[in-house]
Amino acid sequence: xxxxxxxxxxxxxxxxxxxxxxxxxxxxxxxxxxxxxxxxxxxxxxxxxxxxxxxxxxxxxxxxxxxxxxxxxxxxxxxxxxxxxxxxxxxxxxxxxxxxxxxxxxxxxxxxxxxxxxxxxxxxxxxxxxxxxxxxxxxx
Numbered sequence: 001x002x003x004x005x006x007x008x009x010x011x012x013x014x015x016x017x018x019x020x021x022x023x024x025x026x027x028x029x030x031x032x033x034x035x036x037x038x039x040x041x042x043x044x045x046x047x048x049x050x051x052x053x054x055x056x057x058x059x060x061x062x063x064x065x066x067x068x069x070x071x072x073x074x075x076x077x078x079x080x081x082x083x084x085x086x087x088x089x090x091x092x093x094x095x096x097x098x099x100x101x102x103x104x105x106x107x108x109x110x111x112x113x114x115x116x117x118x119x120x121x122x123x124x125x126x127x128x129x130x131x132x133x134x135x136x137x138x139x140x
Contacts, residue, residue: 063118
């Protein structure tokens with residue numbers, strides 16, 4: 001099974017819903033995900049785009065490269081509230097909160113570029129697979 005397919009399967013397992021339910025929710029036919037999960041076949045870039053669009057907490061960089069976290073935390077304030085203790089003054093807490101908000105704004109810009117880069121990588125991988133098949137067919 002390809003590494004991207006393995007990571008996608010890991011995310012699906014994390015969701016704890018059936019593969020069929022996911023296929024329905026992203027608008028693909030029965031078996032579009034189930035077959036690759038079972039036999040390791042590739043998943044089309046179109047399917048991956050639909051998947052990433054439907055599940056925005058899935059980190060596309062992790063999906064493609066395995067780097068970073070599987071889940072993108074869309075609500076960092078929850079972690080901040082748990083992290084802040086009485087060790088910080090109110091002023092320090094406010095300053096840290098502003099820093100985090102600035103970083104989130106910057107990271108969202110990078111995230112959008114990462115999505116575009118991921119899409120291009122998937123398209124290139126698809127093209128490479130097609131070229132491999134042509135070479136195999138030519139060499140018979």
